[in-house]
Amino acid sequence: MLKSKFKYFLTLLENKSITILTHDLVDIDGLASCFTLKYFLNQYFKNQEISIFFSELSKLAKNFIRNFSKKFPEFNFSYNKNINLSKTDLFLIVDTNNLNQIKIDDNLDILHLGIPYTFIDHHYIGEKSGINEIKKSSLTFENYSSTVEIILDLFEIYNVALTVPIKILILAGIITDSGFFKHGNNKTIQNVSKLLGEHINIQDILFLLKRDIEISEKIAKIKGIQRVELIREGEILIGITNTSSFGASVATMLIKLGFDIAIVLSKELNQYRINTRAKKVVCLKRGLHLGKILEEISEQYEGSGGGHDGAASLITNKETDFIITKIIEKIKKCL
Template sequence: MDMDRLRDLTRRRPVLVLMHAQSDPDALASAHLLLKAFGEGDIGTFSEMGHNAKRIAEELDIPVIIGPRPDDYKVIAAVDAVSPEMLSPDVEITPDLVVDHHLPHGSWDGALSFVEEDRPSCVEIVIDLLDGLGIALDRRDALIALTGMIADTARFRFANARTLMTAARLLEEGVDMSEVLAVVESEHCFDVSRRIAHLKALQRVEVRRAGDMLIASTSVSAFEGSAARILLQAGADVALVMSAKRNDGGRISGRAGPRAVARGVHLGRAMQSLAESMGGWGGGHAGAAGMSVPGGRLEEALVACGSRIAEQVSERGGNEDVDDVA
């Protein structure tokens, strides 16, 4: 059984738990809890963490090694990453253990994998694994887990019944929801640089129609994920935000609202196939995904991604009727 294999694996220490590039709060929470299963090791990433994860790591005192040495560890685990390229495009990584909730990519050959695409957050899967190992969570663990869960479900908007039951159980550890939200929604989240990025995203936006669906595209230098959410709040059904990264090509973050997802939009599938065709990598969920491509093809990828989304709407019976409206 997989749990027996996992139990055997946790006896090999130390472990390096790797997060994806520009890691988010869900990846951080997943890594923290998975490390608890081994009892000895480190959390690592080969790039800077995302702004929110970095702030939460500092606030909740979660040590993270930037640029770890995999050879120093007996076990390599990967969390919240759809492929090895998401861990590092430069360092060849062969994980022994993978825990993820994205569309399966098929590139984790040989690893013990716990992949459940229907789980809104990765940390939920890790909690189930700890339950299977008989490892209890303390109050701090519950707080960290809830920050990841709330962040990845957009404040529970994409939660399902299992998510809410898990959250309720975590709150029983003595955590107050207002405390969790205070961490996730810290004033630092809305500092001047983030607000400027949001305003620039709105200023540069281009909108196209696919039937009665609005697909908004824009560019920022940072905070692309939160900028995409701002576009949804402004009325877009799908938001695509590109950001050029120094020495790392560029990245496109996508968000789709519930109406778009119900109409057949799946950003993860669109970005995964498109990124692979352009020499990059990508993936995610129906309503939230990302892709990285070589810098010279970033604008091309943004346009192509919008077209893929319009095709998905058309395939589900929507009148594609694509027009640029702004």
């Protein structure tokens, strides 16, 4: 089943000029997925034109590239900041299945370009309008803790050898997206164990992922704690707060602090972002799926939302008190 899906996917790519792209503010899984996929396709197809497009990299990804390049100066992280539409027969979208999360140009969006696209992704996909056709050709598996593991399957099924830098990229993607294994499953650990070995030490990867936390992030976290409101629902503690930036890391911090579920609102330039996190045990025991909830809300009240069971986000320009009330109502229904 899996093999035939992969085979069908690769047939669609044959003799096409491909642009690989991912969500805005590229994270380490997105970064690793793009470059390992490009490497795989170059080995598999030999003479095919494949390019990578990024809108903007996240701070974490930039930091990782800096550290990685010191170790492997010959590794080429080049990508385009503009898409050559005349040279693109197909968009390969990795690490998201939400077109709203892709920023090409202010006046351009993938849906209206008329260029076919397909996904490799591990986020909740749901029943978004128009997505069913695309689902057939896509490699979307929600049970993977990172997108880069789907690409690792491609290497394994088609016997393409992994180089040391490629292995390290995959490991970095897995470790960060599984939240250092917190959101992982058995397959996550098995994949990591396969990749580690004589030339690759887990401590070296952790070292590559190290970063200094900026003062602005520290302040955002402190303010996030100062403003937190607690809702108790039986044994479950929900924390709600707001911050001007770093919403995702504030939400993760609330979970570390003792909340079972965290909701963090941040005001961005002309929109709001809501980051949510939940403890894995709460998701598993109560069937809570934040990605599903935020996608439903974004469909009902406009916006773009989605993610995983224990980590999801939503962007909206609507009145946020109302949206947050709706999110809490839906969460409570699961508890």
